[in-house]
Amino acid sequence: MTTLAVDVRVAVPGFEVAASFTAQGGITVLSGPSGSGKSLTLAAIAGTLRPARGTIVCGDNIFADTTVGVHMRSQDRRLGMVYQHAALLDHRSPLDNVALAIRQANVATAKESATALLERVGLGRAMSAKTRLLSGGERQRVALARALAGEPRILLLDEPFSSLDATSRDSMRSLVRSLVDERGIIALLVTHDAQDVTALADHVVVYEPGRTVSASE
Amino acid sequence: MSDWFPLWLSLRVSVIATLLASLFGVALAYLLAKWQSRFTAIVEAIFTLPIVLPPTVLGYYLLTLLGTRSTLGQGWENIFGSPLVFTQSGAVVAATVSALPFVIRAARAAISNVDSRVEEAARVMGLSEWRVARVVTLPLAARGIGAGVALGFARALGDFGATVMVAGNIPGQTQTLPVAVYDAVQSGDDATARTGSLVLGAIAVVVLILVTQVFARRR
Structure with missing residues (x-):
């Protein structure tokens, strides 16, 4: 270990x-x-x-x-990091926020993995929402999914x-x-x-x- | 106004100048915002000079720097086969230099204002510096940069002094609209002066509305 x-x-x-x-x-x-x-x-x-x-x-x-x-x-x-105030990219969708952190050249595969991660943190339905309109709890879930995206x-x-x-x-x-x-x-x-x-x-x-x-x- | 050439020339020159000033200005602003040192202030002061210098003085410097007897001017002539000064390219250079400080100052402020925690978060999640700039910093600074670009365009379109020094006042060749207005007044052609001034005034108003209503508004 x-x-x-x-x-x-x-x-x-x-x-x-x-x-x-x-x-x-x-x-x-x-x-x-x-x-x-x-x-x-x-x-x-x-x-x-x-x-x-x-x-x-x-x-x-x-x-x-x-x-x-x-x-x-x-x-x-x-590393993956989650901050007190999420520090998300408000100009990109939650899906993009997570997909950007995936270390894969292939955009389609990255989006697939990001989708799976967002579903895992319980945000399956908010994937393409406006990031800045998410609640504090939802933002932290996106941040957590993003932090885990780079494995x-x-x-x-x-x-x-x-x-x-x-x-x-x-x-x-x-x-x-x-x-x-x-x-x-x-x-x-x-x-x-x-x-x-x-x-x-x-x-x-x-x-x-x-x-x-x-x-x- | 019978001859619309000066308007089209002005628009063409200022569009190209704005593109050049935006490319160079945003890149320089990024460097100024990210790598602060003793020299940052000096570089910024030099590139701000066009705002405070009398335009004719700026034009004189450019003429000295780019004229047929200067090294840069000679180099240009060797590559392109014709001099830079007293041509439309000369007008583009004058307009670019005049527009540059507006782009640099606005872009620098906008880039410095981007929340560094968001940039840090992007680095920690593995994005290269280049991708941090492209995906995080520049999009978040876009409104401020846009405002600077719009003001730079207005400045490029309205330039008189530097353009007249570097590109001259050759009707049908290098005579931009502001220069044509001056010419018209000198020769007592009130109609042309009035139309030209109204057109330039209208464009300036549109740009200012754009800056205050679209770009400068907080998200």
């Missing part, structure tokens, strides 16, 4: 976080107060932010290693439920649970909601402002 090993210091102006943990299959929840550096850690794993120091290794792939100056491009890391090894979830109402939150939680189990991938879930921990965590990494303090089963 693939292991993700993170041991980095990530810095932005005025703030720095030291994160050290490993994650395997299942859902690892990064839990802690807002502003403790959870999302920064995720950005470093996604490759959108260069760590100041340290290493991020996923199986045989070195995502980042500052001692030898390695920084793999986001595009090459085979990622790691699924990064950055507060994906926090902008949803209670009902959509529950159904999104169980959707994430079953998709992660189905695919046997590593999922990292950033949250400051204790309910997410109870409902989803296979492993927990606890954050204090600026650092990880413990990783527990």
